[in-house]
Amino acid sequence: MAKHTLSVLVENHAGVLSRVAGLFSRRGFNIDSLTVGVTENPQVSRMTIVVDGDEYIVEQVSKQLNKLIDVIKIKQLDKADSVSRELVLLKVNADASTRSEIIQIVEIFRGNIVDVSKTTLTIEISGPTEKIEALVDMVRQFGIREIVRTGTIAIDRGNKIIEIDNT
Amino acid sequence: MKITGAEALVKCLENENVKVVFGYPGAAICPFYDALLDSGIMHILTRHEQGAAHAASGYSRATDKVGVCAATSGPGATNLITGIATAYMDSIPMIAITGQVETGLIGRDVFQEVDITGATTPFCKHNYLVKDANDIPRIMKEAFHIASTGRPGPVLIDIPIDMQIQKIGFIYPESVNIKGYKPTYRGHLLQIKKVAEAVKNAQRPLICAGGGIISANASAELIELIEKCGIPVVTTLMGIGSIPSEHPMNLGMLGSHGSYGANNALYNADMLLILGARVGDRAMGAAHDIAKRAVIAHIDIDPAEIGKNIGTSIPVVGDIKESLKKLGEISTHGDKSHWIFKLEENVLKNQKHTEIKMESTTVNPGYFLDRLSGIIDEDTIITTEVGQNQIWAASHLRIMNPRTFITSGGLGTMGYGLPSAVGVKIGRPQAKVLSISGDGSFQMSLQELGTIKQYKLGVKIVLFNNSTLGMVRELQKLKYCGRYSAVILEDNPDFIKLVEAYGFTGERISSNEEIDGALDRMMENDGPYLLECMVDPEEPTL
Known part of the structure; x- marks a missing residue:
């Protein structure tokens, strides 16, 4: 499917x-x-x-x-002719020994660290679903505590818009 | 001058030329009922809200106007539900008005509160919850527009009691503009040309006429087309009346309970033109196989019906009447007499001759309905219940005009026939109205006998009494090895005595030789009348 x-x-x-x-x-x-x-x-x-x-x-x-x-x-x-994005907040286990490794991974994905505690890091990442899946996959080894996803939003590329006909 | 929301509601109905409202009052709809007293609109008090919804839908079907029903909040509203769903499945225009608890109390589960817009969303064309009384004129204008245009259907308006009391300035809008609702009426000419071409090229073309022909008032265009092109017609249950039963090109009803002639034609056709029918499972169970054998063309006002249940090579979205007119104009005269001759030959070969014994101990329903067909005029309007009575009526009655065969086709609602007959008789007082029923379905709405009595409606009821739920019994006989579960209606009441209490004349017959005399007596009587026919429970529909 x-x-x-x-x-x-x-x-x-x-x-x-x-x-x-x-x-x-x-x-x-x-x-x-x-x-x-x-x-x-x-x-x-x-x-x-x-x-x-x-x-x-x-x-x-x-x-x-x-x-x-x-x-x-x-x-x-059309997938090829549109831009799609999803915003995700991820809370992963992180202590002194793993924190910097996680931060490096997040940087590669151009994500942000938006919150930190002694035992966790909260990551913000946006992008197409595939990129998000890839990051989630990479940080899974540290232990994911929570994921919140907005779901995909998408818009046509170029000057195309969806117009309401007023006839 | 400011008027109340309830008065505005009534004014809206007047603006829409509504002559009658079927309903049942209650606390949350009282301001509306109070305002109704000062208008010229007739109110028919049914004995159950479901009866009001069915009566409104019967009224719509028989008159081509928008039937209106009203009920109070909570149970009043939920009782309308079966009637709304019945109208929805058969694409019948209808307006349902329900009272609602005070706006500020919505969501607090107060007395007689129910989320009726939430409940009816899946089987309403649209619904509204009024949140500002100033919106009432616009909402009502939109509601009537939505109900009666495009593919028709029921629209519900839920009005909290405080909205009925609030004062507003009343201006009834002249037009509507709903951004998301613009039905396509004009079928694409290129597509219609393709249909004409496919019909011309086909050796064995067939038309399947559905209820859309009747709702679009397109019978004349249909008949003109088939006579010009020589295409035979089968109808769905909802399409009965779209072409006279006796028309030589009408092969009858198709489907699991249809005629041999219709199903044989469908099996052999190499081109099928579906007109205003939704290819329901009862009509075309093996739709996939049909599409393998035949080129499928489908004309419907609802684009979602095209391709839903059958693969279609030539889709046309548009009004059937307009499209058929166009199709008739561009089609060339055709001669498909070889195909029609073959069909007739098949029918003759497979004709079963059942001998009807006059001296019998039960009434043969098929024979009864054949005899009835011989004496009713073309304007007589038949309503049916659901069950064996519906199938017998559909297969045997001679129906010559659209809007004279009123039945719950899609939802298959038992208890529809009697209350719908109330609506039909109110809408078409000059016509003879005959409700065909069985002892199961008759007892589902028999409280409406009270409505018939109160308004002195000359509704005639034919009651086939076999003391069983015959359709289910037949199913259990064929598919469940004759293990009959909960289908015996033991110890039925004396129906003659029962209806006599409601001012009816009643007669019971139990042999075929009594049929003609009893029919004459019923048809001569202008008052409410029940003719009970004792039927053998083994009498099948198949």
């Missing part, structure tokens, strides 16, 4: 998120991640949904989402 990224413009109302989430569970679609935030137009929010499935599933997801009155526009983002 492949991952597909959908950008969905929705009305910025209460209840829209539950309609979208409910649709996924009712139709048996799998969401990898779903993020939502307001756009440059305060009446409109933008969701980025990463769906796991084949072409049939993605087409059905798009069509069923389009039927929701609160969904304004949907676009499937």
Whole structure:
């Protein structure tokens, strides 16, 4: 199964998120991640949904989402032609003997250390999912205490934008 | 001048030309009911909220208007649910108005509070929770627009009691502009041309007509097309009435409970044009195999239906009426008589002759419905329950016009037939309205006999009584080795006495020779009437 990224413009109302989430569970679609935030137009929010499935599933997801009155526009983002990012906070075990090694690894991934204690380090890292997976893999040996991920957000490369038709 | 939210609601209904509301009051919807008193809108008090929703949906189906139902918060609202889901599955326009507890108390689990917008989201076209009474005119305008356009469906509006009391300035909007709701009406011409080409090139083309033909009022266009191109038609359960039963090109209903003629045609077709049908499992179980044998073209107003259940080579998104008109214009005259002759030959070869004995101890439902078909006029409106009665009615009744066969096709809701007949009779008072039922489903909504009595509705009920839940019994007989579990309705009440208490005339027959006389007596009687037919529990639908 492949991952597909959908950008969905929705009305910025209460209840829209539950309609979208409910649709996924009712139709048996799998969401990898779903993020939502307001756009440059305060009446409109933008969701980025990463769906796991084949072409049939993605087409059905798009069509069923389009039927929701609160969904304004949907676009499937092409992986090669879009930029995607995820923000992650990672708390790993670290003491005097491992701290500097972890810091070096984080530097290689261009992450930041945002908090430190006698026994832990908290790492901030953003990037495409693959990069994050690679870092997580590298620090696993030290013992991961907690991971918090925002889920993927994505945007088209170049001057393309997702516009609302006002016809 | 400022008016209350409740008064605004009523004004909105008046603006939408609503003549009748089916409902059941309660504390949280009282301001609305109070405002309703001062309007010309008729209110029909059903005996259960589910009856109100079914009546509104029956009204919609028979009249092509938007039926409206109302209920209070909590249990009133939840009782509407089955009716809303029934309308949703059959794409029936409907407005449901529910009272809600005070805005400030929402979420505190107060008396008769339920999250009805949350509960109905999966089977509503859309719903609203009013958070500011000033939004009422816009919401109502949008609700009617959404319910009745595109692929129709039910819309629910939940109104907290304080919103019904709040005063607002009332202006009813003239138009709606919903960014996320712009149905495509005009089918793509290039695609329609491809359909015409595929029909022309096919040796054995077939049309599957669904409920979309009826909701789009496209029967005339359908008939024109098939007569021009010589394509035979099968219908889904929801498509019954889209083309007269007696039309020579109508091969009947397809599917697991359909006719041999229809299924044989589907099996042999090399091109299938699906019109306003969603390829449900009961109609086309082996959709995958059909797509291997035939070129599939699909016209539907809902893009999500195309490709959902069957692989489609020629999709057309658009209004069926417009699309068929276009298709009819660009199609060339065709002669597929060889194919139709072959189909007729197959039907003749497989015809089963069952002899009907007049002196019997039970009534043969198929024969009964054949006799009934002979005496009802074309405007008689039939409603059915769900179960064997529905399949017998669908297979035997002569249905000549759209909107005269009212049935719960998608959800398969028992207890639909009687309350929907209430709505039908209110909407079409001049038409004869006949509810076909079984003793199981009849007892699911029989409290609506009270509604029929109160409003003096001349609804006729045919009750096939076999003292079992026949459809499930038949399933258990065929698939569960005849181990009958919970399907015997032992010790049924005396239905004649029961309906007499509600002012009905009742008659019971138990032989085929009594049918004609009993039918005459029923049809001559203008009042509410129940004709109970004793049926052998072994009588199958398959």
